[in-house]
Amino acid sequence: MSSPLADRIRPMTLDEAVGQRHLLSQGAPLRNIIESGVIPNLIFYGPSGTGKTTVANIIAASTNKKLCKLNGTNASIADIRNIVAQIDTVAAPNGILLYLDEIQYFNKKQQQSLLEYIENGSITLIASTTENPYFYIYSAVLSRSTVFEFKTVTAEDVIPAIERAFRLIAEEMKCPADIEDGVINHIAYACGGDVRKSINTVELLYLSAPIPKEGESRKITLENAKQLSQKTSLRYDKDGDEHYDLLSAFQKSMRGSDADAAIHYLARILAAGDLPSACRRLMVCACEDVGLAYPMIMPIVKSCVDIALQVGLPEARLPLADAVILVCNAPKSNSGHDAINAAMADLEKGNYGPIPRQLQNMHYDGAEVENKGQFYLYPHDYPNHWTYQQYLPDALKDTVYYVPGDNKNEQAYKEYWDKIKKNEGKK
Numbered sequence: 189m190s191s192p193l194a195d196r197i198r199p200m201t202l203d204e205a206v207g208q209r210h211l212l213s214q215g216a217p218l219r220n221i222i223e224s225g226v227i228p229n230l231i232f233y234g235p236s237g238t239g240k241t242t243v244a245n246i247i248a249a250s251t252n253k254k255l256c257k258l259n260g261t262n263a264s265i266a267d268i269r270n271i272v273a274q275i276d277t278v279a280a281p282n283g284i285l286l287y288l289d290e291i292q293y294f295n296k297k298q299q300q301s302l303l304e305y306i307e308n309g310s311i312t313l314i315a316s317t318t319e320n321p322y323f324y325i326y327s328a329v330l331s332r333s334t335v336f337e338f339k340t341v342t343a344e345d346v347i348p349a350i351e352r353a354f355r356l357i358a359e360e361m362k363c364p365a366d367i368e369d370g371v372i373n374h375i376a377y378a379c380g381g382d383v384r385k386s387i388n389t390v391e392l393l394y395l396s397a398p399i400p401k402e403g404e405s406r407k408i409t410l411e412n413a414k415q416l417s418q419k420t421s422l423r424y425d426k427d428g429d430e431h432y433d434l435l436s437a438f439q440k441s442m443r444g445s446d447a448d449a450a451i452h453y454l455a456r457i458l459a460a461g462d463l464p465s466a467c468r469r470l471m472v473c474a475c476e477d478v479g480l481a482y483p484m485i486m487p488i489v490k491s492c493v494d495i496a497l498q499v500g501l502p503e504a505r506l507p508l509a510d511a512v513i514l515v516c517n518a519p520k521s522n523s524g525h526d527a528i529n530a531a532m533a534d535l536e537k538g539n540y541g542p543i544p545r546q547l548q549n550m551h552y553d554g555a556e557v558e559n560k561g562q563f564y565l566y567p568h569d570y571p572n573h574w575t576y577q578q579y580l581p582d583a584l585k586d587t588v589y590y591v592p593g594d595n596k597n598e599q600a601y602k603e604y605w606d607k608i609k610k611n612e613g614k615k
Contacts, residue, residue, distance in 0.1 A: 234338030237382030260293035521593030541583035
């Protein structure tokens with residue numbers, strides 16, 4: 189029993205695997221590939237504790253190739269050379285199945301050293317990663333592999349594994365467990381869909397229970413379960429996909445005016461202690477998605493953020509919740525967002541020109557200038573503080589970047605300026 193319970197209880201067949209029905213149920217693509225016996229190069233992508241290593245071990249057990257394992261966090265080029273040296277030898281007559289865990293930690297050179305062998309089939313690669321493979325894995329390795337995404341396991345899917353874990357450890361310790369109602373469900377939900385963490389919690393709960401008298405059971409109480417998992421195990425790696433997925437869901441919920449969803453995602457961000465990211469996304473959303481439909485929201489949200497940063501967590505949740513609900517309920521306009529993006533796109537295309545002479549900061553005219561003078565028209569010298577003159581460069585004359593949104597504020601501005609410019613004979 190020196191290895192963790194999560195390893196001792198690891199499923200040996202696909203039917204015992206937890207979750208991933210989209211990959212492993214009867215007729216699902218990955219299951220069909222495994223059962224065919226012809227294993228291509230595979231990349232398993234998904235959060236930790238979702239069964240990537242388990243499925244890789246099941247595949248390895250079903251093949252007649254020599255199994256080699258490496259972990260990207262500590263493996264080196266020398267380790268790869270040692271594996272390659274076994275190709276076409278008595279040690280690996282049918283080739284090698286290489287299970288490479290955490291491949292995202294392999295640098296480009298290390299990944300490239302595998303190319304020749306996974307290309308000709310001498311090595312069949314099964315790699316796993318918690319990071320998006322399209323960002324972290326060398327394109328040549330990706331092009332020779334099939335990517336399967338492992339999704340977060342639901343609490344309901346984890347329950348059978350928790351029950352099996354309690355049975356196994358009770359058999360090993362030769363002492364049954366008396367499990368209080370609610371313990372198994374609490375573990376399943378508190379561990380956030382992480383099967384490994386759920387099994388480790390089972391082991392910790394069993395071993396921390398009072399040693400009973402002979403013939404009695406170990407008492408596994410809900411109170412102890414809550415103490416050993418006081419905080420829901422939220423998936424939140426500040427450098428990983430889960431971080432950006434959560435922030436994306438937060439901003440999109442505010443943009444979509446769903447206050448309940450936005451508050452939920454705010455709570456998850458704050459539970460992870462990431463106050464700066466919550467503040468940044470909130471301010472961006474106020475400018476990008478509410479914007480000119482309710483311009484006063486920008487200083488209001490900024491004030492809420494300032495309060496949050498001043499008081500810190502946990503009290504910061506209060507001004508931020510107010511600001512999030514305000515953003516959700518405010519009218520929406522992305523006209524400013526679209527306008528600046530269109531202008532930036534012109535710059536990237538090289539579509540710009542010299543600043544019109546009347547707008548330049550001119551102090552004197554050189555000898556080469558025939559028509560001397562700046563000819564700037566000072567708007568405050570004219571009725572309604574406006575007169576027509578060209579402001580855009582000649583190359584962009586009459587270009588329209590800003591299109592007023594269909595909200596009350598912007599339509600009022602549009603009506604005001606349409607009337608003034610019409611009276612002046614220019615639009």
